[in-house]
Amino acid sequence: MSRRQLILNALLLLAACALPLVVSDYRVFQFNLVLVYAIALLGLNLLTGYNGQISLGHGAFYAIGAYCAAILMDKYGVPYWATLPVAGAVCLLAGFLFGLPALRLEGLYLALATFALGVSLPALLKYHHLEKWTGGVQGIVIAKPDPPFGLPINSDQWLYYFTLAVAIVMFVLAWNLLRGRVGRALVAIRDNHIATEAMGVNNAMFKSLAFGVSAMYTGVAGALGAIAIQYVAPDSFNIFLSIVFLVGIVIGGLASISGAIYGALFIQFVPNIADDISKAAPWAIFGIFLLGFVYVMPMGIAGAVRMGLARLQRKAQNK
Amino acid sequence: MKLAPIAAMLAVALASPAAFAQKKYDPGANDKEIRVGNTNPYSGPASAYGTIGKAIGAYWKMVNEQGGINGRKVVWISYDDGYSPPKTVEMVRKLVEQDQVLMVFQTLGTPPNTAIQKYMNMKKVPQSFVATGATKWNDPRNFPWTIGWQPNYQTEGRIYAQHILQNNPKAKIGILYQNDDYGKDYLKGMKDGLGDKVSMIVKEVSFEVTDPTVDSQIVQLQASGADTFFNITTPKFAAQAIRKAYDTGWKPTHYLNNVSTSIASVLKPAGFEKSVGLISTQYLKDPADEQWKDDASIKAWRAFMAKYYPEGNVADGSNVYGYTVAQTLHQVLKQSGDNLTRANVMKQAAALKGYRAETMLPGIRITTDAGDFAPIESVQLIRFDGTQWKRFGQIMGK
Numbered sequence: 110m111s112r113r114q115l116i117l118n119a120l121l122l123l124a125a126c127a128l129p130l131v132v133s134d135y136r137v138f139q140f141n142l143v144l145v146y147a148i149a150l151l152g153l154n155l156l157t158g159y160n161g162q163i164s165l166g167h168g169a170f171y172a173i174g175a176y177c178a179a180i181l182m183d184k185y186g187v188p189y190w191a192t193l194p195v196a197g198a199v200c201l202l203a204g205f206l207f208g209l210p211a212l213r214l215e216g217l218y219l220a221l222a223t224f225a226l227g228v229s230l231p232a233l234l235k236y237h238h239l240e241k242w243t244g245g246v247q248g249i250v251i252a253k254p255d256p257p258f259g260l261p262i263n264s265d266q267w268l269y270y271f272t273l274a275v276a277i278v279m280f281v282l283a284w285n286l287l288r289g290r291v292g293r294a295l296v297a298i299r300d301n302h303i304a305t306e307a308m309g310v311n312n313a314m315f316k317s318l319a320f321g322v323s324a325m326y327t328g329v330a331g332a333l334g335a336i337a338i339q340y341v342a343p344d345s346f347n348i349f350l351s352i353v354f355l356v357g358i359v360i361g362g363l364a365s366i367s368g369a370i371y372g373a374l375f376i377q378f379v380p381n382i383a384d385d386i387s388k389a390a391p392w393a394i395f396g397i398f399l400l401g402f403v404y405v406m407p408m409g410i411a412g413a414v415r416m417g418l419a420r421l422q423r424k425a426q427n428k
Numbered sequence: 429m430k431l432a433p434i435a436a437m438l439a440v441a442l443a444s445p446a447a448f449a450q451k452k453y454d455p456g457a458n459d460k461e462i463r464v465g466n467t468n469p470y471s472g473p474a475s476a477y478g479t480i481g482k483a484i485g486a487y488w489k490m491v492n493e494q495g496g497i498n499g500r501k502v503v504w505i506s507y508d509d510g511y512s513p514p515k516t517v518e519m520v521r522k523l524v525e526q527d528q529v530l531m532v533f534q535t536l537g538t539p540p541n542t543a544i545q546k547y548m549n550m551k552k553v554p555q556s557f558v559a560t561g562a563t564k565w566n567d568p569r570n571f572p573w574t575i576g577w578q579p580n581y582q583t584e585g586r587i588y589a590q591h592i593l594q595n596n597p598k599a600k601i602g603i604l605y606q607n608d609d610y611g612k613d614y615l616k617g618m619k620d621g622l623g624d625k626v627s628m629i630v631k632e633v634s635f636e637v638t639d640p641t642v643d644s645q646i647v648q649l650q651a652s653g654a655d656t657f658f659n660i661t662t663p664k665f666a667a668q669a670i671r672k673a674y675d676t677g678w679k680p681t682h683y684l685n686n687v688s689t690s691i692a693s694v695l696k697p698a699g700f701e702k703s704v705g706l707i708s709t710q711y712l713k714d715p716a717d718e719q720w721k722d723d724a725s726i727k728a729w730r731a732f733m734a735k736y737y738p739e740g741n742v743a744d745g746s747n748v749y750g751y752t753v754a755q756t757l758h759q760v761l762k763q764s765g766d767n768l769t770r771a772n773v774m775k776q777a778a779a780l781k782g783y784r785a786e787t788m789l790p791g792i793r794i795t796t797d798a799g800d801f802a803p804i805e806s807v808q809l810i811r812f813d814g815t816q817w818k819r820f821g822q823i824m825g826k
Contacts, residue, residue, distance in 0.1 A: 135525035139518065232638045235608065246608040248513070248539055250546060338514045340543040345513045349472070384508055391508055392471055 125273055129266040137265045138337065139377060144272045145334045146373035148279050150357045151366065152326025157355070158364035159287060160319040161299030162211075163220040166227030168350035170200050170324040172234065172341075174331025179249040179341040180242050189254045189336050193275065196332035197325045204324020208317035227351040231343040248342025251335065272333050279326060284366055286322070295319055296364070327354075360402050362411025371410035375402075450766075456530030457768035462761060463503045464488075465523030465532045467540065472510035477536055479740060480559060481506045483750030484534060486737035487758075497761045500768075505529060511536075513543035520544045524553050531556055531773055533757055534577075534750075538562045538609060541574075549573045554774045556760075557753055557803070561687075563613050566802040568778070573770075575777050575801040577753055579686075579711055579825070581610060583805050585617020585658075587709060587824040588683045591809060592656060593625065596681065600630045602654030604645050604669060606661060607634040614660040614685060630654050635665065646672040656681045663688045667698040674702035684708045686807070690745075691716065695812065704814045709807035709824070711792050712752055716743045717816060725786030748787050755785040756794065756803070791823035 129137045153167050177196035181187040187195075207226065214222050234243050243249070256267035286292060294315050297305040306312050335341045353376050361372025383394035406413040456463040468481030488502040496502065505527050507519040516535065523529045531554035535541050538560045548555040549571050557577035558565055561584075565576035592599050603618065605611035611634065619626050631652035633645040642665050649657065650673070657680040659669050666688035673682065686709045688694045695703040713720045720726040729751055733742050740747050761768075763776040778801060783794040794803045806825035810817040 133525060135521045138521055142514075142518070232636075235637065246539065246610075248542060250542060334514070338517050338543065339546060340513055340517065342513050342539040342543070344511060344537075344539045347472075347512070349510075349512075388470065388506075388508070 122277070126270075129262070129269050134263065134265045137269050141265070141269045141272050141337050142334070143370075143373045143377045144269070144276045145330050145337060146354075146357065146376055147369045148276055148333065149327045149330035149354060150361060150372045150376075151279065151283055151369040152323045152330065153354050154358045154361075154363065154365070154369055155283065155287075155295075155326065156319050156323035158358055158362075158368070159292065159299065160295045160316065162316065162319065163216065163355075164223040164323070164351075165220050165348075165355065166223035166225070166230075166351050167323075167327050167354045168346050168348065169223075169226045169230040170204060170327040171331035171334065171350060171354075172230055172346035173203055174200050174328030175335035175341045175346070176234065176243060176249075176331075177328070178332035178335045179251050182251045182336075183249045184242065190271070192336075193329055193332050197329045200328025200331075201321045201325035203328075205317055205321030207324070208320025211320065212313050212316055224348070224351075227348045231346055231348075234343040234346075244342075246343060248340055248345070250340050253339050254336065268337055272337070275329065275333060279329065280366060280369075283326070287366070291315070291318075356399065358409075360399070360406075360409055362409025365409065365411035365415075367414070368409050368411035371414075375410070452767045452769050452772070454530060454769045454771075455528045457500070459500070461501045461503050462497065462768060463505065463527065463529040464757070465520070465527060465529035466504070466506040467509040467516050467519045467523075467532075467535050468506055469511040469536060470508040472512065474511040474537060477559070477746060478508075479744060479746050480534065480536065480750040480753075483737055483740060483747045484754045486732070486740070487751055487754035490732060490736050491758060497758060498765060502761075509540055511540065513539045516540035517543050517547065520547065524548075524551055529553075530768060530770060533557060534559050534753060536560070541565070545571055545574055552770060554770055554777065556773070556777055557756060559753075561613075562609060563616075566800070568799060568801045573774060575774070575796070575803070577756065577803050578749075579709075579804045579807050580802060581613035581685075582617035582620065583802065583825055584686055584709055584807060585614040585619075586621035587617075587807060587809075588658060588707075589618050589621025590824060591707070591821075592628070592683075593622070596656065597625075599628055599656040599681070600652075600654045601628050601656045601658060602631045602649035602652055602680070603629060603633070603658045604642060604649060604660060605632070605634050606665070607636055610662075610687075611660050614658075618658060635661075637662075639665075641665075641672075642669050643672050645669075646678070647676065650676055650678040654680060656683070658683045659688075660685050661688060663690060663693045666694045670694070670698035670702055670706070674699070682706050686710065689810070689817065691816070692743075700814055703812050706812040708810055708812075708817070710810050710817065710819075711789055711804055711807045712745065712748050713787050713789060714745055714817070715748055716745070719816075729787055752785045752787045755787075756780075756783065759783055759785075789819070789823075795826070 128140060149171055156162050156164055174196040177199050178192035181192045181195060182189060211219055211222055235246055253264050255264050256262050294310045298312055298315060302312055357372035357376040360375045362368025379398050380395055384391040386394050466481055468478050469475050470478040485504045485506060488504045492501045505523060509516040509519050520532060523532060533556045536559040541558045541560055552573055555574040557575060561578050561581045563580040563582040565574055605615050622628055631649055631654055633648050635642050635645055646669055657673060659666060661669055666684060684706050689708045713726055715726060729748060733740055760776045764772050778796045778798050780794045780796045789808045792806055796803050806823050808819050808823055809821045810819050
């Protein structure tokens with residue numbers, strides 16, 4: 110990281126920390142969801158953006174993470190923070206196992222396989238032999254955590270800070286992972302898998318690993334989302350969620366870490382803006398926004414920001 | 429004496445508490461308006477129900493044009509939640525914390541309402557007349573800020589049990605139910621209604637919403653020797669069950685839950701000749717029913733639709749539902765007078781005494797009290813005669 114980047118990130122962090130103190134609780138809750146989505150999108154971006162494997166079923170991993178947290182809290186009285194590593198581990202395993210057979214599938218076929226996962230999971234959650242744990246259609250209601258140590262903030266603010274801390278850890282880990290050997294291998298597989306294999310990279314291993322890590326990120330996000338919403342139900346995780354995640358990473362910027370944040374802001378706020386503009390056809394308005402973004406910023410928001418900064422720099426040098 | 433008039437004024441003021449009964453308001457109400465919030469699935473898998481939210485909005489438009497409620501206009505703020513519980517939570521928080529509504533009204537669906545119930549009760553904001561038939565909304569002790577409206581599934585199940593006990597005390601009952609909260613609520617109602625005669629149930633079989641058909645379940649029920657069939661299914665499966673029960677030559681006394689009484693989406697696909705004799709219940713007037721063609725309340729409803737919601741479908745019972753439930757809230761707000769606090773609105777919602785909107789079937793009334801948060805608890809039995817549903821017998825229930 111260059112010095113300027115470091116300062117920029119520090120400023121961003123400062124703004125994120127100050128946010129709950131200046132906006133209403135409802136907005137804090139919304140930004141909490143933005144952080145949750147940002148983690149999920151980062152996970153999907155690892156897989157799709159960096160490794161080139163398309164997933165239309167990441168909502169399923171999000172749901173698994175959410176249910177892990179809810180079941181552990183509701184049935185076993187586990188504290189909320191302790192559910193995150195479990196949710197992450199379960200999803201890592203689930204993603205890795207799903208990734209193994211999926212290795213035989215390329216491009217669109219993989220997309221279809223993951224799509225199947227996404228559409229079938231809500232039905233599985235309703236399955237009556239699992240009902241003891243999942244609560245069936247009724248879902249599970251969980252309690253919202255109170256701020257610890259008698260901190261003078263409310264539970265919305267506390268949960269926001271908690272999520273922010275988790276998000277920072279996850280983002281730093283991803284950054285670390287991607288700038289090294291593993292990141293280069295993932296990108297190389299995306300760009301030309303035969304050449305990569307010839308270089309001695311174990312393609313199968315890296316692809317499964319990418320799937321597992323990606324699912325882990327999304328699972329942790331799911332657990333955080335469940336804690337914020339205080340409720341999980343099969344209807345919360347329909348296939349549309351998976352599609353929205355994909356929209357998020359493309360709009361935010363493929364193969365970009367900061368893109369996850371832009372994408373999360375987009376999927377959280379643009380549907381609401383669309384609903385404000387037209388009650389009759391909110392998704393048509395959403396579609397127009399989508400077309401606009403894709404047309405104006407073909408590299409995603411992160412790409413546009415990068416280009417904008419580069420242009421400014423050039424101008425400064427030319428002077 | 430100068431003091432006399434002041435003393436007189438004081439005396440008058442002290443004597444009549446009304447002079448002191450100032451207007452009382454919580455957030456969302458003032459001299460000019462009452463803000464009412466709502467979420468509805470205007471998009472997504474349950475969007476067919478979205479018309480309810482629109483019909484209610486049109487109703488408030490009419491009320492406001494006619495001068496409002498006790499001089500206050502109703503501001504109707506309704507958001508799309510796509511039947512997704514997380515979205516409902518977000519939108520309801522927006523309604524309560526940002527739009528500052530006095531109350532939330534007619535939020536639709538069991539999962540979305542479950543998601544917000546804790547929050548509403550913690551914030552002490554009324555979650556009034558929710559649009560779901562689950563029984564759990566009638567729980568004033570644990571959730572004093574949540575109240576249902578329509579007859580709940582257990583009530584309806586109990587009513588069929590009553591009818592069976594009265595007409596065929598030796599019946600052997602076979603039950604088909606959808607394996608979820610909705611199906612189990614009905615099942616519990618039926619068992620509660622049978623009481624110590626619960627052994628009359630000779631067979632229970634369930635199915636999953638994901639099952640392609642219920643044919644094998646019908647065969648099992650027939651094989652059990654049951655002569656009475658309680659059919660707890662949603663429209664698609666109801667049509668299959670009616671057809672299969674007829675085609676196998678079983679021909680039991682067939683009770684069909686109110687959820688699937690639509691002529692267009694259930695009986696027509698099943699076949700009218702196969703549907704003759706079906707017994708079910710209703711509590712609202714069906715606008716597509718010939719017998720209400722000249723009924724004053726349905727005429728008024730048609731005029732309302734033509735003027736305020738012309739794009740709405742006048743054959744869709746959901747629009748009568750929206751209109752009727754909005755009238756119920758209208759009554760509650762009228763009763764609340766100038767005391768528009770959240771606590772008083774809830775108190776008035778639980779103090780409806782024999783209230784009736786004319787679009788309800790004759791004889792159906794709403795009565796609630798502090799321990800009874802189930803507004804409509806009576807229904808009318810109906811039987812299908814091959815072309816339409818015919819009412820018969822007394823009003824059943826409370």
